Amino acid sequence: MRIAVTGGAGFIGSNFVRDLVAGRFPVLDVQQMVVIDNLTYAGTLSNLTDVLDDITFHQTDICDTGTVTRHLADCDAVVHFAAESHVDRSIKSGLPFMRSNMLGTQSMLEAAAAAGVGRFVHISTDEVYGSVPVGSSSEDAPLAPNSPYAASKAGSDLAALAFARTHGLPVTVTRCSNNYGPYQNAEKAIPHFVTTLLGGGNIPLYGTGTNVRDWLHVSDHGNAVAQLLAGTPKESIYNIGGGFQLTNLELARIILDEMELDSDRISFVPDRKAHDARYCVDDSRLRDEFGYRPQRDFATTIRETIAWYSDNKSWWHE
Numbered sequence: 001m002r003i004a005v006t007g008g009a010g011f012i013g014s015n016f017v018r019d020l021v022a023g024r025f026p027v028l029d030v031q032q033m034v035v036i037d038n039l040t041y042a043g044t045l046s047n048l049t050d051v052l053d054d055i056t057f058h059q060t061d062i063c064d065t066g067t068v069t070r071h072l073a074d075c076d077a078v079v080h081f082a083a084e085s086h087v088d089r090s091i092k093s094g095l096p097f098m099r100s101n102m103l104g105t106q107s108m109l110e111a112a113a114a115a116g117v118g119r120f121v122h123i124s125t126d127e128v129y130g131s132v133p134v135g136s137s138s139e140d141a142p143l144a145p146n147s148p149y150a151a152s153k154a155g156s157d158l159a160a161l162a163f164a165r166t167h168g169l170p171v172t173v174t175r176c177s178n179n180y181g182p183y184q185n186a187e188k189a190i191p192h193f194v195t196t197l198l199g200g201g202n203i204p205l206y207g208t209g210t211n212v213r214d215w216l217h218v219s220d221h222g223n224a225v226a227q228l229l230a231g232t233p234k235e236s237i238y239n240i241g242g243g244f245q246l247t248n249l250e251l252a253r254i255i256l257d258e259m260e261l262d263s264d265r266i267s268f269v270p271d272r273k274a275h276d277a278r279y280c281v282d283d284s285r286l287r288d289e290f291g292y293r294p295q296r297d298f299a300t301t302i303r304e305t306i307a308w309y310s311d312n313k314s315w316w317h318e
């Protein structure tokens, strides 16, 4: 299979590309990989240094439909990760989010159809369901986004599903919970906590730290995407859960414990606007149809993740 990966210089995209090149997703037989990324502040070629000889990289904005269409020539599938992805930035200004996430997705869909691509996997997020105080969101739960980021992702999901119905492009939308692992921009929770502690500061916790997130290792996310791409999904939307829920305060305490630091290295800061209390997806559809299970144990991989940021200071100081 020849695949194009958008956003492949960012956190999840670059892990997906490196895992594929390393043969860690044997279910997917990839002969050729095209990576499309315009290298915003969140994307860097240093995330792909080890694999640059194995891929074709294009520094291109996904909104440039004509150029993207040419990049997609001969590709069998698109995995569309590219997006503006940080909620706090979307609260300061939602415009880049609406542009890259909504317009950019429409552009990718039109380019994929024009280039004759046979499969399109649109990577979305559990945040489109909004806050879920109890229980879990199935794929047919109403979309109720609360941040401009989540609204832009919900809009892109609807655009992808409508495009599939209108033009017959085989589209799969995935909605995943919070990812963690190496190469994540230090503005996001886990690297932010770890790098702040390494710099001698305290973990800044929003509100009272009671917000609940469900955590999935980035390679388990990639593995789920690879299974969907290799198979013939019966449905158009699949949730991907981590099955490991923590309050932000519990997460902070685990990190402090792992780093052997005092438990009082936490500073509570004013809460994020419209901060969702809890996300939780029901991913039984993916589990039942594909036998999907997260393979990585949180205790081991959070230790590895902390060690990665500790050992790669030059990467996050870039």
Ligand code: NAD
Pocket: 006, 007, 008, 009, 010, 011, 012, 013, 036, 037, 038, 039, 040, 041, 042, 043, 044, 060, 061, 062, 063, 080, 081, 082, 083, 084, 085, 086, 100, 104, 123, 124, 125, 126, 153, 175, 176, 177, 178, 179, 180, 184, 185
């Ligand atoms: P990221 O911010 O680390 O990477 C995004 C990448 O997209 C960057 O390399 C950036 O340069 C590129 N990009 C942004 N706008 C672009 C444009 N207009 N043209 C070309 N490239 C562009 O994000 P991430 O955390 O890797 O997330 C990847 C995808 O996964 C996103 O769609 C996000 O919504 C989704 N997701 C993320 C998480 C998570 O926990 N990080 C969870 C669920 C879903």
